[in-house]
Amino acid sequence: MSDTKTVISYREALYQSMNTALSESPEVVIMGQGVDDHKGTFGSTSNLAEKYGKERVFDIPLSEEGNTGIAIGAALNGLYPIQTHIRNDFSLLAMNQIVNTAAKYKYMYGGHFEVPFLIRMIIGRSWGQGAQHSQSFQSLFAHIPGLVVIMPSSADTVLESYNYAVQKYKGPVISIEHRLLYDYNFNSNYNSNSNSQFKENPFTSRLIREGSDITIVATSIMVIEAQRVSDYLFREFKIDCEIIDLHAISHFNKEMILKSVKKTGKLIVADTSWRAYGVCAEISRIVCETDPSMLKAPVVSLGMQPTPCPTTKKLEDLFYTDDYTFTKKIIELVKGKNHNIPMTERSMNEAYKNFKGPF
Amino acid sequence: MSDTKTVISYREALYQSMNTALSESPEVVIMGQGVDDHKGTFGSTSNLAEKYGKERVFDIPLSEEGNTGIAIGAALNGLYPIQTHIRNDFSLLAMNQIVNTAAKYKYMYGGHFEVPFLIRMIIGRSWGQGAQHSQSFQSLFAHIPGLVVIMPSSADTVLESYNYAVQKYKGPVISIEHRLLYDYNFNSNYNSNSNSQFKENPFTSRLIREGSDITIVATSIMVIEAQRVSDYLFREFKIDCEIIDLHAISHFNKEMILKSVKKTGKLIVADTSWRAYGVCAEISRIVCETDPSMLKAPVVSLGMQPTPCPTTKKLEDLFYTDDYTFTKKIIELVKGKNHNIPMTERSMNEAYKNFKGPF
């Protein structure tokens, strides 16, 4: 095993996985609104139509329900379709096909059919996206048996999951990507480390930081925030956070979470969506059904405020969790409310500050 | 306050609420597939078209997304539409309108618009409904700020909620009714007891049985099952269950639940849907975020097995919770696994046994 590390952006990882899918698997087609235009789904499908032909990478009409049914029918007859929704919000129009047919195709007919396909859905944040361009529906999909729901938080989780989905997995996979991750750079071991367990089993969670004081379960971009906050807390106050990247919202590693919470006794869940009936709820259920006494303090959950997303920046900043709150909650959980640690109101992270829409 | 009790069926309560809506509120229309036919939405809208005219009670095309948008537009211009989905499953086709527009109309435009309407959705169980006629999407809707989501479990919760929704509430209400409740008879205090707190505040939970040994939080038909099981356990073994009818899936009474769990230390949640990202998850979150130490034992959740619903009775019986399991779980929680209480495999409840589809 070589230890050569490469640095690639999330966008490059997406592009690589799309490129690999097309080059390695002749049955792959990428069908989505604008996948062949000059913006190429925020750069993740750029020039692939030119490279592989418009028969394999093509634009489709604005017909989400129909298009999803078409992907399912195509999958049933030998293609591997990759679909894209440039906003997660639009996937609601395809909910019937995703939930009533894709998720059930294999089971409902007694195991005789398979529907292998990938739906990429993008979630956003910041810069006035407003109520209809800011939603994050992982818990809706993960409630439904039959769907694999993932939220890649890094270049390698993209590469592992997408390559596996296309090459090995035979059912529908829903992947929710965060637009603000696209410009992040990541250390990637994917190509050097050919034996990674996650290549064979990507639909699970990752322990990405070991620590003893508190367990942070995070999804998507909140994993990055968790890392930044944890680094800061360790550097400044020797608070040692354990971070689990939940990744597989429908198939997360329960044992990993339970083991961690047993060790730390403290749990904070940071997700990109609303908290009610969301990721924190599900993690709480797992803990409560196993042994609630492992919790030595109340659980804290971070997510969107229980409102539609307002457009104005002033309110939008309150709508989302900032890392000041994240930091504060961790300190309070670990050190108690009277912790005496000086906290200055810290700014939002760089990505949100520098990001300028529209996207 | 008179204490005259009347006995009415769930179906009659539905019918009464529809009739009251039409007679008291000239802006009400009932628009739904088959609402004016001789079966009248399982009897809940029978003859209303004849009584109030086909301008007010009318059939509509098979166009769930469009129809929901039409209801929203109608609500914005002065009507109060009542829509029906004879299966909850079909509402997925309307998800975009429900989540992206109805739930956000008031907020997104700064509070200047209101969308008062009621969507009735029916869930089923038993008799080979299969994968696409058996789903129960309360948690999907309740995840979304802006929606009131209720699951009436009795005649009075129907009357309280629907009359209030139509006469007082100004936003979208989603009500999930259980088909197998339609034939149940209930004691009704609605007409005699004119001061019920629930007439003024129906979108909350109800403590329907006080007890000290365990807290049961139940939804929809599981409330009936909880009552039957609790009566049995008290009669036979003096196990004393407290039952909370969650009712308002989006607006349940947290304090009521926390108070009860603090008292009993034991919690069992019985819901009509899948457990992952479902009602038990959300209740667990509330407990965990408040004080997990109130739990003296692991939480138990009952719901559908994590599979699509199989059609054959043999597997369907395993897919749903039966009251044998319900009873057993309670005894184990209260008395411990080595409880020595003799348990015979009890049959499914009468409704499921006697129910013959198709519906």
Add this chain to the structure above:
Amino acid sequence: MISLYKNLFYQSLRIRMVEEKIIEIYPSDKIQSPVHLSIGQEAVAVGICNNLLKTDLLYSSYRSHAYYLAKGANLNKMFAELYGKVTGCGKGKAGSMHLAEKSVGFMGSSAVVASTISHAVGSALASKRLNKNQVCVATFGDGASEEGSYHESLNFASVFKLPVLFVCENNGLAIHSTIDQRHSYKIHEHAKSYNLKSTYIEEGYDFMKINSLISETINEIKLTGLPQVVEIKTYRYKEHVGIGDDHHVPYRSSKDFDNWKSVDPLIQDKTLINEFSEKINAEIEAAVNFAEQSEFPADSELFTDIY
């Protein structure tokens, strides 16, 4: 060699007799799943499927018994499925509303109206991309054409020039709702606005006529690779779901019913009925027997085939 007429008659009669058997069995509660009978509509399924190869893919709705049989799937497995047995085509998990049989190209039947129309389009896309030379068929009711995905499917198939045959079985009803309450358009006229060829047959009881039109249509689709729509007027004899008659309910006229029956070969052609009944009955008895004798799925089957 048996004549075309006799062959199509035989197939149609077989479907009717199978469904009449279901009616007979139903009160016993051995079939615990909602059934949507095709009685009166058999000629449509037979006229279509007679022109399809096993490799041509067909998708239908919950009203699918006729298609299952006409496409050549196994009768034993059908009764076993209705009985909820593990030997059924869907291992008992499917029931009446979700019959399918991959080996004969019967690809699915959904209980959500219109939801399989787009599947046929997608399969045609795959056929074209992978040069499989299949025709893919979507059959659906008049009600289904009201769903948005019907519009989306027609448009996609036409823009992408896909070999799809859309067949609307227009029985004039969606449950109890008549078509004039629901449609502003004529199905076969509306379809033309998507720049595709569309035809209409009034005599949905006439399997010969349907067969010959579909034969021509399929040939054209194979030749041109372009989608077409066929609308066929037909008549549902039984109630929407279940086994009862419901002409006593005033939502439709029993005069229409009488007219339809008076031209229905499966009622009128007593000679052929007599000729074929015995053989068909024997096959049905054997299938029912097979179903009765079969096992229910093991408990563990609840958790298989999800992912």
Add this chain to the structure above:
Amino acid sequence: MISLYKNLFYQSLRIRMVEEKIIEIYPSDKIQSPVHLSIGQEAVAVGICNNLLKTDLLYSSYRSHAYYLAKGANLNKMFAELYGKVTGCGKGKAGSMHLAEKSVGFMGSSAVVASTISHAVGSALASKRLNKNQVCVATFGDGASEEGSYHESLNFASVFKLPVLFVCENNGLAIHSTIDQRHSYKIHEHAKSYNLKSTYIEEGYDFMKINSLISETINEIKLTGLPQVVEIKTYRYKEHVGIGDDHHVPYRSSKDFDNWKSVDPLIQDKTLINEFSEKINAEIEAAVNFAEQSEFPADSELFTDIY
């Protein structure tokens, strides 16, 4: 009295100048929300709204600045909204994509393509049931007509005979995708299959022509109570979202652009531009000022107006 031409010109120019002001302000990042400009398409909004009463209800898409203004909503409140201020028409919660103003019957503008078309149908249903004598208008793009709910909306409006005007602003593009990649149908032809009247105007820059057709159409709708469709060809000058030009990208030809500009009154009629610019500028400056001076919503606003 000012002539009709001058009046419509003034309104169109005002919209264009407002959007040009947005372009000017945008780099400052004071407007933090995606803007979909109507530059090039103003005549459509003006030609429609000139024929509507305040009580007639209009729904549009995220590309709604033009409709907001043409329908008579307040310019101060618009800039304040773009600035995210509490004095905005949506208290800052709406932003560019969700302008609306109840008092003038501008009922909503959604960022989900096609999602408001059915709202107009529903409002027309209410109008009919409650005898309000309103016309309800849905405006939407060519891309929106691909969504299933468009089909559902046309059908419903026609079956129920509702006073709805559907106006498709056909700019030939959905983001960067050209119409021939997406449409098998001609919008105004397809609409006719729903048994409703449908017309087409090629000259989407010509507010006089649009105005006169819409005037006739609205009169007919008020008279008959029946829905109609109007398709208007138009041209989007700017990129789909944002303030840039993108004719350097080869997804569309700059020759078309040049042709369009050569007939665009808002470019060609220098006399009127000169006559009106000052007045309009003053109004815009005042509005920007109003926006600048206004307050952001209080934190507590986050939690109001949900239920």
